[in-house]
Amino acid sequence: MTAADAYAALLSHHHRIAALEDAASILSWDQETCMPPAGAAQRAESRGALAAVLHGLRTDPRLPDWIAAAEAADLDEAGRADLREAARSHALSTRVPADLAEALAREASATHRVWAQAQAERDPAAFLPALDRMLSLRRQEAQALSGGGGDPYDALLDQYEPGASAAALAETFARLRAGLTALLDRIAGAPQAPQARGRFPQAAQLALARAAAEACGYDWRVGRLDLAVHPFSSGGGRDVRITTRVREDDPMECLYSTLHETGHALYELGVDEALLGRPAGGHASMGVHESQSRLWENHVGRAAAAAPAIHRMAEAHLGDMGLAGPDAFHAAANAVQPGFIRTAADEAQYDLHILLRFDLERALLSGDLPAEDLPQAWDERFEADFGRRPSNAAEGCLQDVHWSEGLIGYFPTYTLGNMGAAALMQRLREDEPALDAALGQGDFRPVLDWLRPRIHAPGRIKPVAALWTDAVGAPPDETALLAHLEAKFAPLHGL
């Protein structure tokens, strides 16, 4: 087999993997949006069976031979990245036995069902045994991935954020926490911004959500918007879907959830078409992914400069919101409120939610924190960080979908995303001095145009650190984020 033939065989195999990953993505989307409730057990079987097929393809014993033979081929940067990412994928997959991979997929589906019920009934005791089983499976996975060496948490984290380590994150996060705490202390005494008043029907909110997503550049030929309990985006290639949720007394949640998911979707949709289905296609890391969602949600949707345009769009669909003008809308959209829910948290507090989860899930995984003690540990830590205590588990440890699906090591990518979004916007403003004027007129195209070649199009061609270095000079840390928060929240609170 020539080097070129080996490379072609590798690509063909990965196209098949990508096609079945797309199928798995549709099954997952359908489960959250469309599936009849009694179909859950059956769906768990389907997802488990498909995961087993994918595991078989990802661990195909011919892959190392193809990769080794293709090293001699005349490949460009993307082709070299195909070999690097194929080798990484194969290594990660072969370390996890097929029966464990299938058990994880099946348990994720079953545990998710238990979580949804427990959340609805605010009954953590109904969820914790399932979480304990899931943690046990994830520990086995971490052990298999790392070969028993190093921090098991790092082995899981690496799946979402290649090259990251919990110890290094903990250092950056410590500096970030100090900065956040200092900012919050200064905000604490300031008066709270008035919120939108009224009842905003679901249909009108969804129409606004669609208009806002379109304004960012989202295209219904390759996407759709549906309702879900916990909003998410899913898919890749030319079918990337977003979901949102509606509270009729709070128009901000639907709008900003939608912008968040739109950011995720625009990233996937922006990957160079030539990379689709290839190992070098898709997203570079979940931290990079979250940088895109947070950028559109907070640095466009909640920017002071964009407030005239967003406020106009909101009033066009929702009518009078009881907010006197763009400044009042901006203050309401960035209000620092004593809430409990991560997804509804303002930027000043959001990362404290993440740091809480980061510490708790490390303790859960290591076993230092038994699953049964989670509700109490959550509430105590929350009170220590935020100065208030959740009144029930639905606004405490049952609020997020992640752990129910076995996502351990995923939460820190949100804060990596916030740091990355701030760094990107800092550089974008330097490159585009007229940006704020465009945002004020509702012209968000300069943002997408700037992101596309730098972040979206390369997919996984560059390692994560190189992607950041090429785009903004260095991998992001807490500095740009803290500077951004100071610039936004100091004027809002007269600091």
Next chain:
Amino acid sequence: MTAADAYAALLSHHHRIAALEDAASILSWDQETCMPPAGAAQRAESRGALAAVLHGLRTDPRLPDWIAAAEAADLDEAGRADLREAARSHALSTRVPADLAEALAREASATHRVWAQAQAERDPAAFLPALDRMLSLRRQEAQALSGGGGDPYDALLDQYEPGASAAALAETFARLRAGLTALLDRIAGAPQAPQARGRFPQAAQLALARAAAEACGYDWRVGRLDLAVHPFSSGGGRDVRITTRVREDDPMECLYSTLHETGHALYELGVDEALLGRPAGGHASMGVHESQSRLWENHVGRAAAAAPAIHRMAEAHLGDMGLAGPDAFHAAANAVQPGFIRTAADEAQYDLHILLRFDLERALLSGDLPAEDLPQAWDERFEADFGRRPSNAAEGCLQDVHWSEGLIGYFPTYTLGNMGAAALMQRLREDEPALDAALGQGDFRPVLDWLRPRIHAPGRIKPVAALWTDAVGAPPDETALLAHLEAKFAPLHGL
């Protein structure tokens, strides 16, 4: 390996097949109801890849050994049926090479896309080259299935209706056609029944559709209703979905399309839970399937006895329809009109639509009718049978989805279903003398209760002929259907 172990291995393997078939069903449903338009090419890749995986599982070389070894096991009737159906599935699958199976799946998706566009533009020339490619693949499939012997059409027909032959069908159909022609000749001079008048909003029609499906026993915990260009039902086990379509000037289409698909869904939902995922699970044949859809659509939904209940339900959702009472509603729901669309055809003409397609698709497959000549052949045959000529291809040869997906040999199962439904109702009325009184009060439960043990629960335990013989004394022919049509249409037209 013991006989019991071999049987267990066989069942485990088939459960995995069933789980992936469920996944394929969701991909197909999503394509028709949710998928963004630009996702079609990618979806074709996913469906092709999943079809290849399923083909690999269905042709697993261990299957014949398991089946042979399990013959010595102590099995009940269902267990014996597992072995019979597993052997049939393996034989059918091994005869079709993997690359042909994948090409068929991929081409079905692509051709379907071409058809939808061609239908929208009423442009048969845009569709016929794709149909020609599809026919060529189906000929290769028929050749592979039959080993080159016998009628290639029978090889395809057998996939949908085990044991059926085109020659035998042609004899029954000739007698049916004579009876239908005689009935239509007598109806031809009678005045036409007035139709519903007004504009009936989509939301109200869908609410009626949901109420009607519920009245038949359909349960939203295991189902859902969506819109599709061509209504279909899909899924199995505890997730069986239906679709419908709405014309705001004609409330009958949505209502009766929904009842039709509800009948399909109730069949799948009624299979004994102990059979789910097993070779003996699922439906006995497509003719049996269609007998269920047509029974609920025509023998319940369009029955004179049920007209008071259905009319009341329709008016509750749609308001005044311009129909004076149950008799007028019944006449409108059974009007014999000079239409062109099979799915909108009345019972008196419906099977003439099928016999037309049966003859044309046999000629297309044999090559006697080149695909490029289809529009003219369709229009000529239609004019000969119905005395009128389609004005465009959307009401002619482009009206049905079937050929675009490669379904050749499927159409006759509709008429098998009509004959079966009539035979079932004949026997049900003998067993349940109070049936009509119950239908008139909107109590359809006796129908489902009678069908469940006789038709639904057995799945594939019995061969098709035995299922019919046990339920109604013999496999159905044209006699009960012609008697039913005479009993319904003679009074409606004063014959």
